[in-house]
Every structure is written in structure tokens, then in C-alpha cells.
Amino acid sequence: xxxxxKIMLVMxxxxxxxxxxxxxxLYFRAVQPILWIVIYGPVMSSVRAIPTGEVPYTDFITPxxxxxxxxxxxxxxxxxxxxxxDSGILKKLLVTPASRYSVVIGRSMASxxxxxxxxxxxxxxALIIGVHFIHNPVYFVLAFTIIFLASGGFAAISILIxxxxxxxxxxxxxxxxxxMPLFFASNALYPTQIMPPLLREISTFNPLSYVVDAVRGLxxxxxxxxxxxxxxxxxxxxxxxxxxxxxxxxRIIE
Amino acid sequence: MELAxxxxxxxxxxxxxxxxxxxxxxxxxxxxxFALLGPNGAGKTTLMRxxxxxxxxxxxxxxxxGLDVVRQGSKVRRLISxxxxxxxxxxxxxxxxxxxxxxxxxxxxxxxxRKVIDEVLENMGLTGVQNEPVSTYxxxxxxxxxxxxxxxxxxxxxxxxxxxxxxxxxxxxxxxxSLQVFKREYGVTIFFNTHYMDEADQYADNxxxxxxxxxxxxxxxxxxxxSLGGEIITITFEKGIFKPDIxxxxxxxxxxxxxxxxEEGLNVIVSDAExxxxxxxxxxxxxxxxxxxVSITRPTLDDVFLxxxxxxxxxxxxxxxxxxxxxxxxxx
Numbered sequence: 001x002x003x004x005x006k007i008m009l010v011m012x013x014x015x016x017x018x019x020x021x022x023x024x025x026l027y028f029r030a031v032q033p034i035l036w037i038v039i040y041g042p043v044m045s046s047v048r049a050i051p052t053g054e055v056p057y058t059d060f061i062t063p064x065x066x067x068x069x070x071x072x073x074x075x076x077x078x079x080x081x082x083x084x085x086d087s088g089i090l091k092k093l094l095v096t097p098a099s100r101y102s103v104v105i106g107r108s109m110a111s112x113x114x115x116x117x118x119x120x121x122x123x124x125x126a127l128i129i130g131v132h133f134i135h136n137p138v139y140f141v142l143a144f145t146i147i148f149l150a151s152g153g154f155a156a157i158s159i160l161i162x163x164x165x166x167x168x169x170x171x172x173x174x175x176x177x178x179x180m181p182l183f184f185a186s187n188a189l190y191p192t193q194i195m196p197p198l199l200r201e202i203s204t205f206n207p208l209s210y211v212v213d214a215v216r217g218l219x220x221x222x223x224x225x226x227x228x229x230x231x232x233x234x235x236x237x238x239x240x241x242x243x244x245x246x247x248x249x250x251r252i253i254e
Numbered sequence: 255m256e257l258a259x260x261x262x263x264x265x266x267x268x269x270x271x272x273x274x275x276x277x278x279x280x281x282x283x284x285x286x287x288f289a290l291l292g293p294n295g296a297g298k299t300t301l302m303r304x305x306x307x308x309x310x311x312x313x314x315x316x317x318x319x320g321l322d323v324v325r326q327g328s329k330v331r332r333l334i335s336x337x338x339x340x341x342x343x344x345x346x347x348x349x350x351x352x353x354x355x356x357x358x359x360x361x362x363x364x365x366x367x368r369k370v371i372d373e374v375l376e377n378m379g380l381t382g383v384q385n386e387p388v389s390t391y392x393x394x395x396x397x398x399x400x401x402x403x404x405x406x407x408x409x410x411x412x413x414x415x416x417x418x419x420x421x422x423x424x425x426x427x428x429x430x431x432s433l434q435v436f437k438r439e440y441g442v443t444i445f446f447n448t449h450y451m452d453e454a455d456q457y458a459d460n461x462x463x464x465x466x467x468x469x470x471x472x473x474x475x476x477x478x479x480x481s482l483g484g485e486i487i488t489i490t491f492e493k494g495i496f497k498p499d500i501x502x503x504x505x506x507x508x509x510x511x512x513x514x515x516x517e518e519g520l521n522v523i524v525s526d527a528e529x530x531x532x533x534x535x536x537x538x539x540x541x542x543x544x545x546x547x548v549s550i551t552r553p554t555l556d557d558v559f560l561x562x563x564x565x566x567x568x569x570x571x572x573x574x575x576x577x578x579x580x581x582x583x584x585x586x
Contacts, residue, residue, distance in 0.1 A: 003361065010358040017347050017355075021387060088338030092403075095306045095336040096359050097328065 004102035011106030064188025070115035077111035078158030111155030143218040156241035256284040263314035276467035287444035289458035298447040335404035350384040374402040394425025411443040484525035
């Protein structure tokens with residue numbers, strides 16, 4: 001158990017070292033979310049088409065956009081797994097004493113770290129265009145912990161996909177096919193109350209909605225009434241995705 | 255003597271159809287170096303992946319230092335190191351960082367890490383470039399870094415899948431010299447797959463030739479060459495006049511041990527070439543076959559391979575493919 005935990009930390013360390021050497025990807029990936037917040041947000045809020053209560057529309061979508069970006073990072077983390085499979089890295093890792101589950105969870109958490117930085121980059125931009133955050137360091141830390149954990153779960157899902165989609169092209173295709181529905185069938189851009197009933201049903205099974213709800217409550221609205229339920233959902237989602245990814249991991253190299 | 259590797263009736267069938275390994279029985283003594291020689295698709299990599307606990311055999315059993323690779327996989331993994339054919343280091347961090355990450359994965363205690371890493375860097379001649387990103391390394395340096403990673407734990411056995419594929423002769427030599435150091439100093443058993451005859455000849459204590467999933471010959475390089483019998487008379491014919499049925503005529507003679515037919519001529523295996531040659535030339539004259547060129551050689555491993563596998567290894571295209579792939583991965 002302790003050994004497993006150590007392996008996970010080493011995987012996180014590896015990711016930090018890579019980030020230290022090369023952060024270009026981080027900057028490029030920040031372009032799209034910044035466009036959402038700087039252009040889409042203000043334009044839509046001037047139309048006042050979407051009821052977001054007291055909260056300005058741009059403030060409303062900021063957590064959604066942050067989480068869309070981190071989910072993007074995580075879902076495409078599996079692409080790195082496909083890459084490492086084509087190279088010999090995964091084979092070599094599986095021949096070390098490190099257990100399968102510690103490699104899988106460790107790599108997922110490593111993706112969580114990457115996602116964390118991705119979310120943090122957006123923060124100053126949001127501040128500049130006048131998004132109001134709640135000034136509470138505890139809320140802030142909790143929100144980013146949730147982003148980190150949820151990203152880990154999505155990365156595990158991506159490793160699961162990678163174990164079935166063995167070429168990069170197929171993986172890219174499926175990744176795109178998953179991420180946009182996940183985003184649109186969530187409360188990231190609009191409250192679920194205004195969705196058509198069927199979509200609303202679907203969104204209750206969408207882990208992204210719970211993450212957005214928790215982070216929005218902690219950073220923007222201060223409404224924490226669903227926080228426990230959100231945390232429970234995210235925990236269950238992480239547990240399931242870690243287990244499934246660990247089971248299927250061996251398939252990647254076969 | 256202790257056995258490093260032992261397999262009995264090992265079978266691997268992929269997808270219910272492709273028989274990659276067909277009842278392989280093999281033993282490798284501890285502390286020796288062993289080469290598995292064979293053409294593409296012969297089953298070399300499959301065998302290595304079973305021995306390194308990556309995939310399970312369909313039937314039969316395999317043991318590494320007495321441990322069953324299926325039932326005692328985690329114990330096996332503590333004894334072995336493995337260098338896959340493909341590139342297996344992270345290229346966006348430095349060589350030192352790669353070693354540090356692997357040292358931690360292997361669970362080398364904190365106070366020993368620096369010493370162990372310095373030692374493998376020194377042995378592999380990478381001390382000067384340890385802080386450079388791996389993406390700036392040459393192919394040979396990357397290979398040495400991979401072997402350095404494998405040597406961090408001083409394994410009882412190291413498995414190398416085509417260790418020098420795509421490297422130039424100078425880099426190959428350096429890689430092998432450093433491997434020899436590990437073998438000498440730590441008694442590491444070396445198990446390697448290769449299709450380079452000279453590499454098997456020069457660096458392996460024992461060789462097994464594998465073809466279509468079966469071990470077709472095994473022994474030391476000398477034994478294998480000896481198994482062909484004495485010497486080889488190579489007769490090349492003038493263009494377009496080669497009659498393969500002349501081989502039948504040769505086979506009738508009691509001096510001739512074997513005849514291997516090639517595209518442009520014959521390899522005739524005899525115990526004493528000088529006394530047999532006039533006799534063979536007579537046969538050719540009687541049959542009216544004009545001779546282009548005659549040469550006498552001692553058998554090489556190449557000839558052994560040709561006898562057991564039936565074709566020479568011609569893989570120029572493949573080597574450049576692998577090299578290209580490794581270059582691509584390196585550049586990201």
C-alpha cells in the first residue's frame with residue numbers, strides 16, 4: 001500500500017519535471033478557454049438569454065470553462081499512454097516491481113497535476129475581465145482539490161479508452177466524440193433547469209455536472225447546499241474509473 | 255549450475271490462430287550470456303515478453319531463477335530488468351531525471367540513489383551529458399541510457415530485445431563493451447534477442463536459433479558451426495547456366511555432407527575441401543556446367559542459420575524502419 005502510494009508520487013513527480021522542462025502545451029491549451037471567457041461570456045451575457053440568477057453570465061461560466069479545459073487535458077492524457085505504448089515505456093514500467101494499479105492511479109493523478117496548472121492559468125485572465133471570486137482561501141483550496149481529483153478520474157477514463165483504441169487516430173476520434181457531449185450535457189454553460197427534460201436526465205449521470213456545481217459553489221456563488229452530494233458523486237466516479245482503468249491496463253500492451 | 259531461464263513446452267497462440275511459439279524448451283545457465291537468434295516473426299519477442307511476465311503463455315511453463323513467470327510474476331519482476339526494442343525513456347526530461355524516476359520506481363533507498371545513479375552513468379559513459387534533455391541524445395546514447403536504467407537494480411538477469419538495432423557499428427561496440435562490464439562485475443545473466451549473426455557469434459556464450467516458433471538449433475557458436483561439418487565449397491556459376499539438379503549429383507558422393515542451394519550457386523559442405531574439390535569439378539565438367547567462381551570457407555554462423563532457417567536475414571528495410579521510428583519518438 002505504502003509502496004503503491006510512493007509509485008503514485010513518483011508519477012506525479014515525473015509530470016512536474018516534464019512541466020518544468022516544457023510548458024508550451026500549457027500555454028497553447030489556455031487559448032481556447034480564454035476565448036470562451038473573454039468573448040463568448042460577455043457576448044452571451046449582453047443578450048441575457050440564459051437565466052443565471054444574481055450571478056453575471058461570465059462569472060457563471062468561468063468554473064465551467066475551467067473544468068472543460070481540465071477535462072480536455074485529462075481525456076487526452078490517454079493519448080500519451082498510446083504514445084508510451086508505441087514506444088517501450090509502458091512495457092518497461094510493467095516489468096518493474098510497480099503494481100499496475102499504482103501506475104494507473106499515479107499517471108491519472110499526474111494528469112490531475114497538469115490539469116491543475118491549466119486551470120490556474122485561466123484564473124488571472126478571469127480576474128482581469130472582472131469575474132468576482134469568493135475571497136476565502138479554504139474554499140479556493142477545496143475547489144482546486146476537487147478539480148485535481150476529478151481530472152484524475154477523467155484521466156483514468158482516458159487510460160481505459162486507450163486500452164481499447166490502440167491507434168492515435170482512433171483515440172483522437174473517440175476523445176472528440178466524448179468530450180463535447182460531456183461538456184454540452186452538463187451545467188457548464190447553462191443551468192440544467194433550462195435543458196429539455198431528456199437532456200436533464202442525462203446530465204444527472206454526467207460527472208462533469210457535479211464537478212462544475214461544486215467548484216461554482218466554492219468559487220463564485222457560495223451556494224454549498226449540494227457540496228456533499230457533489231463530493232460523494234466525484235468520489236464514486238473516481239473509484240469506478242480507477243478500478244476499470246487498472247483492470248484494463250494490461251490490455252494496452254497486448 | 256543454477257538455471258536462469260527454463261521453459262518446458264511453451265506455447266503462445268495469438269487470437270486462436272497465430273502460433274507464435276510452438277513447444278519451446280529452453281535452458282539458460284546463470285551468469286552466462288545467451289542469444290536468441292531468428293528472423294522477423296520467429297517468436298523472439300513473444301518469448302521474451304512471456305519471460306518478463308508481460309504476457310501469459312497459452313500452454314507450458316516458464317521459470318526465471320526457479321520462479322514461475324505466471325504464478326510468481328511479482329517475485330520475478332524483482333529479479334529482472336528489461337530493455338524493450340522500442341525506445342523506453344522519457345525524452346522531454348534529462349538522462350539523470352530518467353534514472354532518478356526509475357531509481358524511485360525500483361525502490362532504491364534515498365541515501366543510495368545518488369551513488370547508484372553515478373555508478374551506472376559512469377559505466378555507460380553518460381556522466382558528461384546527464385543533465386541534457388534526452389531529446390538531444392544520439393541513438394547510441396539513448397540505448398546506453400536505457401541499459402543504465404535497467405542496471406540500476408543490479409538484476410540477476412537482464413533481457414534485451416534487439417539491443418543494438420539501428421545503431422552504427424561503433425555505437426554497437428560501445429553498448430556491448432558496457433554490457434560485458436556488468437556481466438563481469440556483477441555476474442548478471444544476459445538474455446538477448448538479435449538478428450545480427452556477428453553479435454551472437456561474438457558476445458553470446460550460448461545461442462539458440464528460433465524459426466516459426468520452434469527452437470531449431472542450439473549450442474555455442476563453435477558447436478553450431480561445427481555441426482555443419484568441415485568446410486564449405488562455394489561454387490558460383492556463370493550467369494544463367496545454373497542447374498539446381500547438379501546438387502543431386504553432388505549429394506550422391508560420400509565425400510559431400512550436405513548441399514545448400516542458393517540463388518546463384520551452391521554451398522557444398524565437405525570434411526576436406528582440398529581433396530574433394532577436383533572430384534566436384536569433374537562432376538561439373540561431365541555435366542557440361544561452366545564454373546564462374548570457386549571459394550573455400552570455414553562455416554560461419556550465417557551458414558548455420560541458412561541451413562536451419564532456409565533463408566539469410568535480409569532486413570535492410572526493417573532496420574531503417576526501426577531507426578526512423580526511434581528518431582520520430584525521440585523528436586516527439
